[in-house]
Amino acid sequence: MGIGPEPVGIDGYGQVAGTEKRTTQRQLYKMAIDGAIIATGYAEILLNRAIHKHGAGHEVSYPGTAYGLPCIDAWTGVEVKKLADLPPLLGAVRGRIKEEYTYENAFAAGEAVLYSAEIVEALKYLDGTDPYEDKRPYTGFVGDPILRKLGIAFVDDTIPAAAVFVGKAKDPKALVRLVRECQEKGMLIIATFDIIQQLQDNGYRFDEGNHYGLDVMLYPVGEFTQAIHGASFATRAALAFAGIKRGDRKALYEYLHKRPRVFVVQLGPLDDIKVAAEFGVLFMGSPTITDQDIEEIPDRYVMEKDYTKILQRATELRDIKYKLTKVPIPVLYGPSFEGESIRKQDMYLEAGGTRTPALEYVRMAPAEEVEDGKTTFIGKDVDELPEGKAIPLGIFVDVYGRKMQKDFESVLERRIHQFTNFIEGGWHTGQRNLIWIRLSKNSVKQGLKLKHLGTVLHAKFHADFSGIVDRVQVTVVTDESELKKRAPAAMKAYDERDARIRGLTDEAVDTFYSCTLCQSFAPNHLCVISPERLGLCGAINWLDAKASFEIAPSGPNRPWKKGATVDEVKGQWEGVNAGVKELSRGKIERFNSYSIMEDPMTSCGCFECILAMVPEANGILIINREYPGETPIGMKFSTLAGQVGGGNQVPGFLGVGRQYITSKKFISADGGFQRVVWMPKMLKDALRDRLVERGKEVGDPDFVQKIADETVATTTDQLMEFLQKVNHPALGMNPMM
Structure with missing residues (x-):
């Protein structure tokens, strides 16, 4: 055969004495x-x-x-x-x-x-x-x-x-x-x-x-x-x-x-x-x-x-290795349940959404204010609430750690979403004061209560953030008057974080981070993560990578000093180039953070979206992995993905995380945001608020209306007709090629 191992100690013909019924x-x-x-x-x-x-x-x-x-x-x-x-x-x-x-x-x-x-x-x-x-x-x-x-x-x-x-x-x-x-x-x-x-x-x-x-x-x-x-x-x-x-x-x-x-x-x-x-x-x-x-x-x-x-x-x-921590709750717990939906007819109770106030807030606190493992419950839990009830809910997590930093609060807070969804019969969406949580009838029947959120978060913050977290205590609030007292502190913290994030630009830092998480699948691929460009999987931003390095210095995220600037417009630095060459094993010698046309980032296959140049339109289209249909360039997502992935630099094509689409550094060396000529309607609808905001920032408040989708164009001819009709700015830009 030429592949596969030869069996060891197997003659293929013998039968063990006394095992006549055994299949030989x-x-x-x-x-x-x-x-x-x-x-x-x-x-x-x-x-x-x-x-x-x-x-x-x-x-x-x-x-x-x-x-x-x-x-x-x-x-x-x-x-x-x-x-x-x-x-x-x-x-x-x-x-x-x-x-x-x-x-x-x-x-x-x-x-x-x-x-x-x-x-x-x-x-x-x-x-x-x-x-x-x-x-x-x-x-x-x-x-x-x-x-x-x-x-x-x-x-x-x-x-x-x-x-x-x-x-x-x-x-x-x-x-x-x-x-x-x-x-x-x-x-x-x-x-x-x-x-x-x-x-x-x-x-x-x-x-x-x-x-x-x-x-x-x-x-x-x-x-x-x-x-x-x-x-x-x-x-x-x-x-x-x-x-x-x-x-x-x-x-x-x-x-x-x-x-x-x-x-x-x-x-x-x-x-x-x-x-x-x-x-x-x-x-x-x-x-x-x-x-x-x-x-x-x-x-x-x-x-x-x-x-x-x-x-x-x-x-x-x-040789299977498990990352999971045993969480002592009355239902199963693990990533298998992360995508589980709980429909209204299966729901025992819910909080948030549009029906009740609900929020979650992680706060860095001094050691004397945090008792590790303590969960405080204020209000009524499920055993005191009727089926189908919509309740107010606050999840307040106090964290102490010798290496904990204020910037890590939001990193930990975002993980509440994932940790809650790991609960069998638990469902969570949103963040901050826009959360929506449901527990299923079956999980409540098995003994699941809201107080178990404290058990889950204590276990998972310790397991996943052991390098920066030493103590965790949780307060779960379902009493509306108590929630009103506590909410202003959370809202103030959200505003302060937003102000810090707005100031967190590529120019404001001297350090970027690598991410080699996918090298077990794509040995030559790596992401370069900066404040204005997250990883192509959409799961890791600059603060996440910073926290990851604090937790595991030998892990997939390493800090790189940017070093001397090679090309400010294209986004190329000597220190980043050296790191890219080292971690790609010499396959990639240089990398431009802001260009799709010249020395772009490699892609592995985990990307949320693909950018592809449309030569006739002098622009790019964006296709998200959930969209199964046709595109104006004649290739579906699956076909494009086969060409873009594998750890190669492919000029004119790029795998990205969807949040990068509305970044100010989005292919800025090649004309930026206004190069976008087409994207699926589902993606446009999901990003609409940010797309509108970005259009205003570039002086084109109606730009989102100039982006075609599958309802108006699935061929190049249809796309060009639409772009000319709306006078799309890409048609008047410098040629991409």
Whole structure:
């Protein structure tokens, strides 16, 4: 094969004495090979039917991805575009299946199953509709936007691993406990076969969107060939974030063996198809753990009958590291629940939004005023409140730390949003005095109370900010009169912070910060973070990076003295160039902070938005990762992302965080904000207030009305017609090229 490890201490033929009912290694190999023969035959039949129906020239691809048929494209290096491309590939891989029952042949059979399953699933999308729309909760293919949204979480091990569940558990209750344990540890979960129905029958409500998918990082992709979507997800991570080239099998295997850390949990009786699929995943470097009696293939296909020990076995096999701190509350806690929504009919109570006053405030306090671990509750908690109640709420956190700084208050305060959303049955949006919080009926039934916010914040501030936080005390207020007394101090602090931030410009500091968080995925990429340009993931600004360095000096954020100015307009400094060259391992020698056209920042794949030059319009368009539609340059987000990512400098293209769009330093060397000619309506609406404000700052208060969106232009001709009609300023600027 040329890739993958040789099995250690495996002869493939022997059977241990006294284990006649045990499935031997040789039997596993036979099942994998027989399953591959079945799978390739099935794929061939369906492929021939599709060619007969649609024609050999019909295009074939998954929706929402820049990688066509990801497993085939990645492992063979052949970019499949039409149905006619598939028969030779399928024939070649089928021809490599040998009915000699060895590990090497089973390994090759696994590759054949990957391709066969991918072909079968891709054929379902030929008519351009969602084949799983009437087969919910099956999700089918999971597109690139989800992959990129989860990118930073995979990079920093917030999502430590991905667990693929296959088969049918002998003990459904134990299965649920195992899945919930995986969720609590922050894992991405792919459910297949009968596992999906067993979860449904035991409390998992797949009938509603906020109980599966990105909301709780649980994807019931389907049964049989649908399991390929888990393999596709991992493969695209290597292509999107690490910049591995299609066809580089050695690099692909080595990467997937390390991350994302995938493992398969095979529950219930083995059969040819399941084992063949599991050897397909093994081909990609990921082991299987089964509850069946087998002769183990060491470190590759192993046995654990005790469901309470399966996760520990997986942890050891894949060297999984967990960042999570155990939080002593009556419901589960972890990043798996960060996207969970709580609808009105599922809500026990809420605070804030437009119904009641609510705020959160972190204050740096002297040591004598902070008793570590103390939570004070003023007012009524959920056990004294009727269901459906809207209440006032104040969350006041006092922090003492020897290295704590006033500027870090807002950094910690913003994390209340994330820490609260990690609560199963907890939901939080907004910040400062514009928060909105809900608790679900089910979580309250399990014992969750508002006082547990104090427990959560104490634990998480210590865990995540141990370098600057020594003591944390929390006061939770639901009494409206008490909230009115305390609110003015918070409002005053917000105003003071805003005044400091307004003065925090690139010129006002002598230090920028690097961010190499994504180098585990994209080895040559790094972000340069300044006061007026946050990281492209949108998650780390200059104050965040400053706090991160205080917490972990050897971590991903390092301070750089800007040094002598090389080019003030383009934003280039000697000290930054030296740092960029060092941390990119010599690949990038210089970097312009304010230009998209000359030596721009690299991109890894975690970007919130992509900027792309539109030559005909003498401007740029912006596309956010949530937008799935067409753009005037003929490329969707997924296609653009495939060209921009991987740690390369690509003049004319740039990955950015969405807040950078309204920065005064936004591509200022190339004409700045008024170069924007198109963006999706959803992005324009989300940023409208800041876009209007920025337009006023540049002397064009109606500028936002001059930015086209998909409602008026999805082709270059339509865009040019619109820009000329509104007399867009980019048309009269100096040429970008």
